[in-house]
Amino acid sequence: MGATVIHPATELRFIDPAIGYGVFATRFIPRGTIVWTLDEFDRILSRDQVRDLPGLLRAQVETYAYVDSNGQFILCWDFGRYMNHSCEPTSRSVGEAFEIAVRDIQPGEQLTCEYGVLNMSGTFACACGTPSCRGRIGAEDLASHWPRWDQEAAEAFRASFDVEQPLLPYAKLSSGDRAIAEAIRDGRLIPLPSSQDYQAEAPERAPAGGGLWAVDAPVTASERSASR
Amino acid sequence: MIHPDTALVRIDETVGYGLVATRPLPRGTITWVQDALDQVMPPEQWRRLPAAYADLIDRYTYGDAQDNRILIWDLGRQMNHSCAPNCFGTLYGFEVALRDIAAGEQLTNDYGTLFQEPHEGFACTCGAHGCRGTTGAPITPDQLARLRAMLRDSLAELPWRPQPLGVLLHPDALLNACRDLGADDVVTMSVREALSARPRS
Numbered sequence: 001m002g003a004t005v006i007h008p009a010t011e012l013r014f015i016d017p018a019i020g021y022g023v024f025a026t027r028f029i030p031r032g033t034i035v036w037t038l039d040e041f042d043r044i045l046s047r048d049q050v051r052d053l054p055g056l057l058r059a060q061v062e063t064y065a066y067v068d069s070n071g072q073f074i075l076c077w078d079f080g081r082y083m084n085h086s087c088e089p090t091s092r093s094v095g096e097a098f099e100i101a102v103r104d105i106q107p108g109e110q111l112t113c114e115y116g117v118l119n120m121s122g123t124f125a126c127a128c129g130t131p132s133c134r135g136r137i138g139a140e141d142l143a144s145h146w147p148r149w150d151q152e153a154a155e156a157f158r159a160s161f162d163v164e165q166p167l168l169p170y171a172k173l174s175s176g177d178r179a180i181a182e183a184i185r186d187g188r189l190i191p192l193p194s195s196q197d198y199q200a201e202a203p204e205r206a207p208a209g210g211g212l213w214a215v216d217a218p219v220t221a222s223e224r225s226a227s228r
Numbered sequence: 229m230i231h232p233d234t235a236l237v238r239i240d241e242t243v244g245y246g247l248v249a250t251r252p253l254p255r256g257t258i259t260w261v262q263d264a265l266d267q268v269m270p271p272e273q274w275r276r277l278p279a280a281y282a283d284l285i286d287r288y289t290y291g292d293a294q295d296n297r298i299l300i301w302d303l304g305r306q307m308n309h310s311c312a313p314n315c316f317g318t319l320y321g322f323e324v325a326l327r328d329i330a331a332g333e334q335l336t337n338d339y340g341t342l343f344q345e346p347h348e349g350f351a352c353t354c355g356a357h358g359c360r361g362t363t364g365a366p367i368t369p370d371q372l373a374r375l376r377a378m379l380r381d382s383l384a385e386l387p388w389r390p391q392p393l394g395v396l397l398h399p400d401a402l403l404n405a406c407r408d409l410g411a412d413d414v415v416t417m418s419v420r421e422a423l424s425a426r427p428r429s
Contacts, residue, residue, distance in 0.1 A: 011238070012236060012245070013238075014235060014236070014237070021236070040277055040278075040281065041267070041284070041288075041299055043265060043267065043301065053264055053265075054263075054264075054395060054396055055395075056229065056392075056393075056395060056396060057229065057263055057264060057265055057396070060229070060265070060302070061265070075265065075301065077267075077288075077299060077301055169278060169279075169280035170278070170280055170281070
């Protein structure tokens with residue numbers, strides 16, 4: 001089972017307890033392929049909605065969602081939310097609705113993206129091991145790295161005209177993204193927005209509340225009868 | 229939300245993925261709770277989606293008596309079908325382990341208890357005694373009665389189990405289930421006490 005609307009030729013694999021899951025290609029995916037699209041099932045949550053969630057769920061949103069240019073949390077419904085970061089990712093963001101492969105992706109290769117454009121709060125240590133690994137990843141990286149990111153996105157966009165695009169019918173499009181979708185479909189060059197255009201103030205992340213129903217150890221027989 | 233002590237693993241070519249316990253989940257453990265991140269799509273919403281979505285609706289959502297389609301947001305939706313499942317309760321808004329589930333064992337539920345269109349069914353290879361051969365056939369009255377009895381008995385264990393998902397549970401969901409299943413008063417009372425003793429989220 002490949003899950004759309006992450007590309008159908010992908011699967012979820014558990015990597016290790018530190019990294020968790022990752023998304024891997026099950027078949028060859030050529031450069032220019034849309035590997036992820038924003039769609040109708042992705043959940044869009046305002047900051048207020050996230051703040052009002054029970055702590056257990058808020059922690060999930062803060063782990064798996066990203067923040068769009070309107071400062072809203074986007075929780076991808078499918079395996080897309082398990083895509084890991086790499087400093088030399090297999091795809092770049094083009095507009096806000098598409099991730100497009102910047103190079104050919106081989107079967108078994110992990111699909112990765114750039115978290116520096118996702119309006120993260122805080123930073124994390126990166127262990128991607130690529131030659132251009134920045135070591136520490138944060139929202140401020142955009143300011144110095146956007147020219148290369150935008151250039152790779154533009155090249156991926158050009159390559160998108162020549163390959164199959166199974167995800168296009170699922171895309172949920174704002175007016176700006178609609179123009180990009182039509183250009184991909186028609187094979188027509190248009191000026192693309194810059195990754196700088198999608199910056200939003202990183203939301204404050206409240207610490208997740210604990211609140212488990214019971215203690216870790218099962219209730220003993222004597223406690224049990226005492227409670228009765 | 230699905231129980232945190234679960235993981236998605238590849239079972240085999242036929243079955244694809246399955247959700248397995250990473251630690252033992254004793255009978256009475258709440259294995260899943262419908263939560264605020266799950267989407268309940270009314271008919272006027274899901275029937276109006278682009279044509280490409282028809283297959284996603286079939287494969288990743290389930291139905292209820294009001295013709296809503298429910299899209300579970302997390303890996304809980306990867307739970308496979310069995311004609312002799314170890315979890316039950318979806319339409320009450322939560323699921324409970326009907327028997328002890330060992331580490332490494334798959335969590336399963338019976339798709340025949342959900343509101344499915346006939347075309348959504350596929351051949352069942354669960355191999356359980358009484359296997360209906362397809363996931364599309366509604367559950368038989370006997371099988372449903374057995375699941376209800378197992379769930380009712382499991383509710384008696386529920387207040388005494390560690391319940392990491394307990395904090396997400398709507399009190400009415402659990403008390404409605406107690407009433408609907410004919411749980412005895414002592415069980416209902418201990419469930420009520422456990423709910424009121426929950427820490428605030």
